[in-house]
Amino acid sequence: MFQQKHLLDLESLSAEEITEILDTADSFRQVLERPIPKVPVLRAKTIANLFFEPSTRTRISFELAEKRLSADVVNFSASGSSVQKGETLRDTADNILAMKVDMIVMRHPDSGAARYLAQRVSASVINAGDGMHAHPTQALLDLLTLRQRLGDLQGRKVTIVGDIAHSRVARSNIWGLTKLGAEVTVCGPAPMIPADIETLGCQVEFDFGSAIGDADAVNVLRIQLERQKHQIFPGNREYARAFRLDREMLRRTPEHCIIMHPGPMNRDVEISTEVADGPRQVILDQVTNGVAVRMAVLYLVSGGVRETLGENLE
Amino acid sequence: MVFREKAQILDADDMRRAVIRIAHEILERNHGIDRVALVGIQRRGVTLAREVQDAIEEIESRKVPLGILDITFYRDDLSTLGPAPRVGQTDLPFDLNDTVVVLVDDVLFTGRTARAALNELMDFGRARAIQLAVLVDRGHRELPIRADYVGKNVPTSKKEVIKVMVEDFDGIRRVALGEIEEGA
Numbered sequence: 321m322f323q324q325k326h327l328l329d330l331e332s333l334s335a336e337e338i339t340e341i342l343d344t345a346d347s348f349r350q351v352l353e354r355p356i357p358k359v360p361v362l363r364a365k366t367i368a369n370l371f372f373e374p375s376t377r378t379r380i381s382f383e384l385a386e387k388r389l390s391a392d393v394v395n396f397s398a399s400g401s402s403v404q405k406g407e408t409l410r411d412t413a414d415n416i417l418a419m420k421v422d423m424i425v426m427r428h429p430d431s432g433a434a435r436y437l438a439q440r441v442s443a444s445v446i447n448a449g450d451g452m453h454a455h456p457t458q459a460l461l462d463l464l465t466l467r468q469r470l471g472d473l474q475g476r477k478v479t480i481v482g483d484i485a486h487s488r489v490a491r492s493n494i495w496g497l498t499k500l501g502a503e504v505t506v507c508g509p510a511p512m513i514p515a516d517i518e519t520l521g522c523q524v525e526f527d528f529g530s531a532i533g534d535a536d537a538v539n540v541l542r543i544q545l546e547r548q549k550h551q552i553f554p555g556n557r558e559y560a561r562a563f564r565l566d567r568e569m570l571r572r573t574p575e576h577c578i579i580m581h582p583g584p585m586n587r588d589v590e591i592s593t594e595v596a597d598g599p600r601q602v603i604l605d606q607v608t609n610g611v612a613v614r615m616a617v618l619y620l621v622s623g624g625v626r627e628t629l630g631e632n633l634e
Numbered sequence: 635m636v637f638r639e640k641a642q643i644l645d646a647d648d649m650r651r652a653v654i655r656i657a658h659e660i661l662e663r664n665h666g667i668d669r670v671a672l673v674g675i676q677r678r679g680v681t682l683a684r685e686v687q688d689a690i691e692e693i694e695s696r697k698v699p700l701g702i703l704d705i706t707f708y709r710d711d712l713s714t715l716g717p718a719p720r721v722g723q724t725d726l727p728f729d730l731n732d733t734v735v736v737l738v739d740d741v742l743f744t745g746r747t748a749r750a751a752l753n754e755l756m757d758f759g760r761a762r763a764i765q766l767a768v769l770v771d772r773g774h775r776e777l778p779i780r781a782d783y784v785g786k787n788v789p790t791s792k793k794e795v796i797k798v799m800v801e802d803f804d805g806i807r808r809v810a811l812g813e814i815e816e817g818a
Contacts, residue, residue: 321717321718321720322717322718323717340720343720343721344720344721347704347721347722347723347724350723350724350725351707354757354758355757355758355759356757356758358757359707359708359757360707360708360753361707361712619718620718622712622718623717623718
């Protein structure tokens with residue numbers, strides 16, 4: 321039984337807890353196919369979406385998940401808010417909680433911001449991305465997509481390619497995949513691979529072709545040159561020459577290997593248009609799964625009791 | 635928590651007879667099985683619905699459609715007090731509109747499960763009518779809900795528990811009345 325009050329990262333979850341989230345997300349995938357794709361699970365709950373960093377798809381995905389669960393939703397973004405007037409994170413949160421909010425979904429540019437908040441407020445906190453630390457719901461939706469396509473992930477080989485050092489998506493995926501027994505290989509230009517990344521339980525391969533040779537799935541990360549404070553790689557063209565997943569590189573993967581991308585894509589930088597629109601990609605599936613996974617997380621974190629129904633005592 | 639049995643309510647043969655009688659009553663009331671569908675409420679209601687389906691097939695030589703309903707998302711007691719209950723599957727493989735739906739559950743008690751099931755069904759479409767079949771009606775309703783088909787009425791105290799055992803989950807078919815004892 322899921323007992324967590326917050327979702328801050330996948331590092332602090334057990335394999336059983338991750339599996340329970342994925343199983344619950346499968347049920348919510350079914351709900352999304354219904355004539356009325358909405359259930360009254362979080363009726364009378366209020367959720368605040370605090371986005372201190374620009375985000376379109378994660379925010380829309382969370383907002384849709386919340387509305388599909390019948391929650392009341394308030395949105396708060398850093399631009400044009402009191403944050404620009406110098407308010408601290410804690411004061412912002414306290415002010416929002418004083419308005420009787422039950423759950424907070426937060427994206428923040430600082431690593432550790434979600435945990436900081438969780439330790440100081442009474443509401444449940446769901447991390448929608450904190451700095452370079454974690455993006456647990458992205459990893460969960462990737463796991464759900466992988467599980468739907470490959471079945472049990474035990475012993476499956478997943479290659480993550482891109483800027484591993486600056487990527488919370490990569491870190492969260494490595495935590496989640498290794499907990500479920502998958503073998504993870506990371507690949508990218510040497511300056512983008514942290515020196516001690518193997519301690520997370522993954523392998524490092526600098527040659528792109530070798531890294532994907534026996535992969536069941538390749539997760540292509542977005543190259544975020546805008547995120548780098550000091551330029552660690554010359555430019556998009558140089559990156560594309562060595563690490564772009566195009567038709568040539570796709571031939572090196574096994575037939576059944578699926579291609580994932582967390583979006584938004586830089587077409588023809590990290591992935592060629594041909595591959596991005598090709599038969600092996602599951603990118604839009606990931607987006608649909610994102611809503612289901614976020615519904616599952618919100619539902620499980622909100623808790624519930626089973627006793628008062630009487631008839632259904634197990 | 636331990637179930638201490640006080641009396642057996644139905645044995646396997648009693649259960650079989652009750653299911654057959656309910657099947658006959660469903661046919662009689664709806665003048666056959668045209669546009670009739672069964673929907674079992676997870677989990678033991680599904681087993682019983684399957685048994686009613688078999689009994690109807692025995693009589694009419696035709697199968698009625700069978701659906702499965704998991705009412706977890708429609709419960710009125712989801713709160714912050716404990717862990718969230720596990721969710722099962724809902725599957726209604728027929729068009730609900732213009733169909734008479736017979737909901738099947740093992741025990742009718744407060745009526746809150748039936749209420750949740752009604753709400754969930756409404757979100758799938760507009761059934762021509764919804765009827766309720768239960769193996770045991772034990773009283774103590776908290777909502778204005780009654781069953782159309784009842785296997786057996788059993789007067790109980792609120793403290794008591796009705797335990798319906800079916801092959802799929804319990805490896806035996808019978809119904810017992812008892813109490814839940816804490817500890818041990």
